[in-house]
Amino acid sequence: MNMRRRANISLLLLAILFVISLILKWTLDHPWWCEMLLFVAEAGMVGALADWFAVSALFRHPLGMKWIPHTAIVPKNRDKLIDGVVYLVEEQLLNKEMIEQQLSKMKISEILISLVDRKWDSKSSEQWIQQLLSKVVSSVQSEKLATSIADKIKKKIEGAPASSYIGKGLSYALEKHYDQFIIEKLIELAQDRVQQPDVKPAIKALLEQEKDKALEKNGGGWLAKTLFSFAEAANAVNFDDAADVLYRDVVLLLVQLKNPQHELRVMLSEQLHNLAQQLQEADEDVATVIEQWKQQLLQELTISPLLQQLIEYIQSQLSGVNEEQKVPYPQLQKWLIRLVRSYWEWFKTDVQSQQLLESKLKHFLSHLIEHEHAVIGKIVRSTLDTFSEERLVEFVEDKVDIDLQRIRVNGALIGASIGAVLYMLLHGVYEPLLNYMGIIS
Numbered sequence: 001m002n003m004r005r006r007a008n009i010s011l012l013l014l015a016i017l018f019v020i021s022l023i024l025k026w027t028l029d030h031p032w033w034c035e036m037l038l039f040v041a042e043a044g045m046v047g048a049l050a051d052w053f054a055v056s057a058l059f060r061h062p063l064g065m066k067w068i069p070h071t072a073i074v075p076k077n078r079d080k081l082i083d084g085v086v087y088l089v090e091e092q093l094l095n096k097e098m099i100e101q102q103l104s105k106m107k108i109s110e111i112l113i114s115l116v117d118r119k120w121d122s123k124s125s126e127q128w129i130q131q132l133l134s135k136v137v138s139s140v141q142s143e144k145l146a147t148s149i150a151d152k153i154k155k156k157i158e159g160a161p162a163s164s165y166i167g168k169g170l171s172y173a174l175e176k177h178y179d180q181f182i183i184e185k186l187i188e189l190a191q192d193r194v195q196q197p198d199v200k201p202a203i204k205a206l207l208e209q210e211k212d213k214a215l216e217k218n219g220g221g222w223l224a225k226t227l228f229s230f231a232e233a234a235n236a237v238n239f240d241d242a243a244d245v246l247y248r249d250v251v252l253l254l255v256q257l258k259n260p261q262h263e264l265r266v267m268l269s270e271q272l273h274n275l276a277q278q279l280q281e282a283d284e285d286v287a288t289v290i291e292q293w294k295q296q297l298l299q300e301l302t303i304s305p306l307l308q309q310l311i312e313y314i315q316s317q318l319s320g321v322n323e324e325q326k327v328p329y330p331q332l333q334k335w336l337i338r339l340v341r342s343y344w345e346w347f348k349t350d351v352q353s354q355q356l357l358e359s360k361l362k363h364f365l366s367h368l369i370e371h372e373h374a375v376i377g378k379i380v381r382s383t384l385d386t387f388s389e390e391r392l393v394e395f396v397e398d399k400v401d402i403d404l405q406r407i408r409v410n411g412a413l414i415g416a417s418i419g420a421v422l423y424m425l426l427h428g429v430y431e432p433l434l435n436y437m438g439i440i441s
Helices: 003-027 032-059 078-093 096-105 108-119 122-138 142-158 162-175 178-194 199-217 222-233 239-257 263-280 284-300 304-319 330-349 351-372 374-385 389-437
Strands: none
Touching: 003 032, 003 389, 032 389, 078 374, 078 389, 096 351, 108 330, 108 351, 122 304, 142 284, 142 304, 162 178, 162 263, 178 239, 178 263, 199 239, 330 351
């Protein structure tokens, strides 16, 4: 049985008791106990009715009687009530000083670590990362992103001094011996190419072309051509033998170039170092030429399609499925998951990083509280503004209904008790005293 029902039953019982005691009083010729019972019932019913009226008047017009003043207090003072609740929440319960004080006591990094370790196991974290990656990559428009990245790269390159950066890049590559690595690869490729059967014929054809050029350069007279023909006929000039000799020399040179101390490689390395230094210290004329070459290259070069292909490839890797072959690509996902896990384990042991995160978060939250504290009141106000008068009455009444109904019950009990006390005082003390004094008989 809820408290409202108890309050209603108490009022009903007092009303029934009042009627019964009134009937008994006139039926039984006014016995004292009937009068006392009537007195108690009357006082209790008055107290219960008064409290019922008071409680009802807070939220509505009792029995619909709108002409009675000072009723329906809550609906009439809706705006004042909302202002009071907003002020209570914003300035008393959640004021800036209290929030900042509680924030200073918190160990946000410890709470974060505890929360993550408690809520996430390895399997759930892996699934979460996979789902996050899938959602992120699915929302990326590869063509638009590629164009944006290409434009930013182009603007960055346009504003950078090309000669200086090229020199610095070349110096870095030389320091890391990337030039030797590239030379080794080029030599290996050249050796593989020399082994092909079409190399010797190509050398012979090149020699013959040079012969024709030499004859034409000297005027192409009939005497020179005739003498050269006699030399070929006498085997004094043999292009097959010359091609064999050149081929062997090329093979031998490639073998010798495998030695890092070969004079050609040493000379090339020195020239590259000199070039790197000259580029970094390039005078105005050299820098202007390089800038012109850079601008021309930027105008002619388009990297958007290449970037788009790269982005689409990364999307296929991170989404987990190759759309064409329907084959899973877990490698990149697993690498990212391992990276996240290793970083998280490192973060839990690195006190300095935790303190840095703590200070950054608290600074951010303090800044947020300082500038956005009024949002608390706005949220409360916007929420309460959506309430109609009926909904607001229901909301407030629901929060305090039990206590208000207890007031009604207490009113009935206290009224009945006061009625009993007054009856005993009147008929047990006051009336006998008057009789004793002879005022009444």
